[in-house]
Amino acid sequence: MRIGFIGLGNVGGKLSGSLLRNGADLVVRDLDPDTVAAFVERGATAADSPASLAETCDIVITCLPSPAISAEVMEAHDGVLAGLGPGDLWLEMSTTDEAEVRRLAALVEARGAVALDCPVSGGCHRAATGNIAIFCGGPREAFERVLPVLTMMGRRILHTGPLGSASILKVVTNYLASINLVALGEAFAVADRAGMDLTTTYEAIRISSGNSFVHETEGQVILNGSYDINFTLDLVQKDMGLFLDVADRGGVDLDIAPSVLEVFDDAARRYGPRALSPMVVRRLEEAVGTEFRAPGFPPEMVDDEPEAPGYEVRVGTGPGRD
Helix, strand or coil, rough: EEEEEEEECCCCCHHHHHHHHCEEEEEECCCHHHHHHHHHHHHECCCCHHHHHHHHEEEEEEECHHHHHHHHHCCCCCCCCCCCCCCCCEEEEECHHHHHHHHHHHHHCCCCEEECCEEEECHHHHHHHHHHEEEECHHEEEEEEHHHHHHHHHEEEEECEEECCHHHHHHHHHHHHHHEEEEEHHHHHHHHHHHCHHHHHEEECCCEEEEEECHHHHHHHCCCCCCCCCEEEEHHHHHHHHHHHHHHHHHHHHHHHHHHHHHHHHHHHHHHCCCCCHHHHHHHHHHHHHCCCCCCCCCCCCCCCCCCCCCEEEECCCCCCC
């Protein structure tokens, strides 16, 4: 089985690296020739266009920054759709809009191919080690066909239901992470102004009911001062917008999400849209006249969990059980 991967950025480069590390026959495509050359040196084959990649591969994976870019890569005259054929599979691993992935899926299916949406969650450090979580929406038969490929890239694989369901859950989980980040900044600000040592504060949150994935990861790079999690403010704005679109389509009137988006919009105006997303807490650092710093925290997150074979997480086996 030959796999094509389009988009070798912060996340895609790590996912495709896991495929190579696990022995996949990989064809790659990216706009950065140096990145492509590095993959070729590691054993991948380079494609001249998305269409030529699709023509030679059984599975085509896209992992791109926005729905608009995905649409361009798929629908251009030399795009993926031009090269897909009967029996091929398209995996959309970008964070995208569920309505848009369904629109593109209809075009894929018209070519006789099958579409699945397969976004990831867990951070770039876990994508690098193959320990990231992967959601997958689409027909069960197609999911079972691609499961061996997904387990090369991720640790916990969840079949979420029909096409588009994975994209919905991805923006839901990203929304929760964004709220946690803003709340964490406020918690650090209050603790700091109350005279608390921030190392002690970090540990108190970590071992308590206030803990979260965001605290254990982004909290560390905030306290270090690097803010580096390989994710930027404009991507948060995009993901929050996708979440609000899903809410609008469902007729849900939200209280918190619009306010949180305003916070990120303000941070993007202050520091630039390509600033690292944890820099949203600088608004509070500036407001209270201090920096949230503590010694001993790393400048970036590194996954120290050994890589292990991925597996399907079965729904209905009990709370928190795989």
